[in-house]
Amino acid sequence: MKVKTLAILDSIISESILSLFSEYGIEIFPIASIPASHEHTFATSIGFANPILPGILAMTMDRDLVVQSRPAELRAKPPSEKDLDDWVGELCNQLLGRIKNQLLPHSIALRANLPSTARGHSLRRALLGASISLRMSFLTGSSSVCVYFDAKTPKSLDLKTLPAKSGTATEGQLILFDDSE
Amino acid sequence: MIDDSQTVCQQVSLVLDQGGFETLEAADGADGLELIQKTPDIAMVLCDINMPRMNGLEMVEAVQKSGRSIPIVMLTTEGQPQLIDRAKKAGVKGWIVKPFKGDLLLAAVKKVTGEK
Numbered sequence: 001m002k003v004k005t006l007a008i009l010d011s012i013i014s015e016s017i018l019s020l021f022s023e024y025g026i027e028i029f030p031i032a033s034i035p036a037s038h039e040h041t042f043a044t045s046i047g048f049a050n051p052i053l054p055g056i057l058a059m060t061m062d063r064d065l066v067v068q069s070r071p072a073e074l075r076a077k078p079p080s081e082k083d084l085d086d087w088v089g090e091l092c093n094q095l096l097g098r099i100k101n102q103l104l105p106h107s108i109a110l111r112a113n114l115p116s117t118a119r120g121h122s123l124r125r126a127l128l129g130a131s132i133s134l135r136m137s138f139l140t141g142s143s144s145v146c147v148y149f150d151a152k153t154p155k156s157l158d159l160k161t162l163p164a165k166s167g168t169a170t171e172g173q174l175i176l177f178d179d180s181e
Numbered sequence: 182m183i184d185d186s187q188t189v190c191q192q193v194s195l196v197l198d199q200g201g202f203e204t205l206e207a208a209d210g211a212d213g214l215e216l217i218q219k220t221p222d223i224a225m226v227l228c229d230i231n232m233p234r235m236n237g238l239e240m241v242e243a244v245q246k247s248g249r250s251i252p253i254v255m256l257t258t259e260g261q262p263q264l265i266d267r268a269k270k271a272g273v274k275g276w277i278v279k280p281f282k283g284d285l286l287l288a289a290v291k292k293v294t295g296e297k
Binding site: 071087 | 282
């Protein structure tokens with residue numbers, strides 16, 4: 001794996017995490033590792049398929065962050081545990097969406113599976129033979145999130161730095177089609 | 182509103198309720214198709230793409246095949262031009278990439294339904 005390719009992937013994923021949480025009003029900061037006092041009781045993952053970049057995106061976070069990151073419209077009502085399970089899965093889905101859309105200009109179209117969520121204590125990730133394994137930790141107040149991007153990819157994968165582009169619809173964008181087109 | 186995320190359905194319902202719309206919900210394309218077929222007075226459909234059983238684009242194409250004319254706007258994390266083109270060819274009226282802003286969603290729904 002070329003160092004530059006790994007750096008580009010790292011940057012795409014990191015920017016996607018920051019912008020996703022920012023969208024929900026939460027400013028997070030990269031940290032080297034999650035403080036031992038933080039217990040991540042929610043875990044979620046989505047598999048993705050592509051001939052040269054198949055893998056899994058996973059996130060773990062503490063309950064407070066799951067609650068705080070919910071859409072503003074829903075914050076007035078206390079969530080049930082089922083609501084939180086659903087939301088953490090959707091959050092991972094939206095994170096993968098951002099990563100997917102940033103990989104499109106590199107001619108990599110990931111096909112996403114459906115998210116799955118786990119809740120419990122001392123959750124740990126099992127690493128299943130990935131050739132790329134990126135782990136990123138972020139802090140906000142007394143909460144934190146950890147994101148894992150594991151993929152099996154050939155050594156020949158070569159991502160280039162690309163100019164901003166085109167064609168791909170971006171998060172929050174609304175396109176209405178003109179009937180006359 | 183067709184989405185397998187209950188959170189997204191709740192969020193959309195709240196936004197549209199505030200705009201004076203009544204919202205029905207379905208959790209995947211197959212349920213959505215059934216709901217559309219048995220409900221004649223649906224003004225429009227908002228639909229996710231990646232869902233279990235039947236995805237959103239398959240549902241849109243099934244609605245088109247059934248001859249039912251109903252405005253559909255996709256609400257998805259997908260931004261891929263090929264998917265947008267496929268949806269457009271199937272008669273979809275618009276495309277919103279999640280996460281969405283409530284005011285933008287409401288404006289789009291009003292425009293598509295012709296409500297003021």
